[in-house]
Amino acid sequence: AAGVIQSPRHLIKEKRETATLKxxxxxxHDTVYWYQQGPGQDPQFLISFYEKMQSDKGSIPDxxxxxxxxxxxxxxxxxSLELGDSALYFCASSSYxxxxxxxxxxxxxxxxxxx
Amino acid sequence: GQQVMQIPQYQHVQEGExxxxxxxxxxxxxNIQWYKxxxxxxxxxxxxxxxxxxxxxxxxxxxxxxxxxxxxxxxxTATQTTDVGTYFCAGNxxxxxxxxxxxxxx
Numbered sequence: 773a774a775g776v777i778q779s780p781r782h783l784i785k786e787k788r789e790t791a792t793l794k795x796x797x798x799x800x801h802d803t804v805y806w807y808q809q810g811p812g813q814d815p816q817f818l819i820s821f822y823e824k825m826q827s828d829k830g831s832i833p834d835x836x837x838x839x840x841x842x843x844x845x846x847x848x849x850x851x852s853l854e855l856g857d858s859a860l861y862f863c864a865s866s867s868y869x870x871x872x873x874x875x876x877x878x879x880x881x882x883x884x885x886x887x
Numbered sequence: 888g889q890q891v892m893q894i895p896q897y898q899h900v901q902e903g904e905x906x907x908x909x910x911x912x913x914x915x916x917x918n919i920q921w922y923k924x925x926x927x928x929x930x931x932x933x934x935x936x937x938x939x940x941x942x943x944x945x946x947x948x949x950x951x952x953x954x955x956x957x958x959x960x961x962x963x964t965a966t967q968t969t970d971v972g973t974y975f976c977a978g979n980x981x982x983x984x985x986x987x988x989x990x991x992x993x
Contacts, residue, residue, distance in 0.1 A: 805981055814975060815930065817982045828980060862929055864981075872918050872979050875932040 774798055778863050778879035785853050785886050793848040793882045797865030803827070803873060804846040806838060807862040809881075815862055821846060822868055853886045860884075891919075891976055893984035901992050906963040908987035910976035917979045919952060919959045924986075925972040933961075933974075966991050 777796040785791050797804050803822045807815035808831075817830035821840035832838070835853075840846045850857060860883050864876040891912045900906050910919065918937045922930040934943055936952035936959060943950045949962045963970055966989070973986040 807983075814973075814983050814986045817980075820981065830982065864930075872937070873920075873981060875920065875935060876922075876930075876981060877932065878929040881929055 776863055776865050776877050776879035778861075778882050780882060781880060783882060783884045785884065787853055787855060787886060789853050789886075791850045791853060791884060793850070793861055793863075793884070795846045795848070795863030795865075795879060797844055797846070797863075798877055801865035801867050801877075802844070803866045803868050804840055804844070805864045805866075805876060806832075806846070806848050807864070809860045809862060811859075818848070850884075855886050858884060858886045890914075890982065891916075891978055891984040893976060893987055895987055896985060897988050897990075899990045899992065900966050902968060903965050906966050906970070906989055908961050908974050908976075908989075910959045910961075910984055912957050912978060915956045916959075917956075919956075920977045920981075921950060921959075921961055922975045922977065922983070923972050924975065928972075930975060930983075963989075968993055 779794045805820045806818040809815045818832040819838050820828045824840045835851050838848045860881045862881045864878045866876040867874045893910050920935045921933040924930045934950050940954045941952040947964045951960045968991050973988045975983045975986045977983045
């Protein structure tokens with residue numbers, strides 16, 4: 773079965789550069805979530821989209837933006853990268869059914885290293 | 888968001904011992920989900936609880952949702968080394984608790 777696909781798997785950027793992370797949800801899933809997970813930390817919710825509209829916003833820095841496209845894939849754009857942005861970035865997808873989110877499936881993550 | 892708190896932060900057990908992690912919220916939750924993340928892996932869905940007082944079992948794992956829908960627990964009976972990982976809970980807003988990191992000594 774198709775899973776959540778994230779690309780790239782690894783990314784190395786220099787400070788002040790930009791990065792774009794991509795997420796391809798499971799087919800027919802209408803909701804996408806982005807998380808940032810630092811070493812030894814829990815996944816921090818950044819932002820989510822439902823039916824291509826932003827549905828919730830968490831601790832996403834102003835330097836970051838995201839969107840969900842017509843084919844439901846999502847991109848997380850990160851600008852003016854800082855050393856502290858080095859982390860594992862997860863994307864997850866789920867369906868919204870009956871007023872609540874069903875189980876979320878996570879991608880393998882993108883490991884971003886800022887040097 | 889629906890902030891969920893988890894305790895304990897760490898738990899180290901001998902293989903064969905039981906393990907329990909607790910998830911608490913200050914507000915009523917519409918549902919709660921539990922995830923497991925192995926070291927170096929991504930979170931994997933375990934279960935979703937929706938009903939007040941609901942209890943669900945998956946082999947050695949027992950999940951409970953409190954009557955007031957403000958707390959939940961995950962209990963593992965007779966832990967095995969394959970149970971190693973971090974267990975997270977999340978409310979319907981998909982914000983994770985801090986997690987409980989379980990290590991199992993063979």
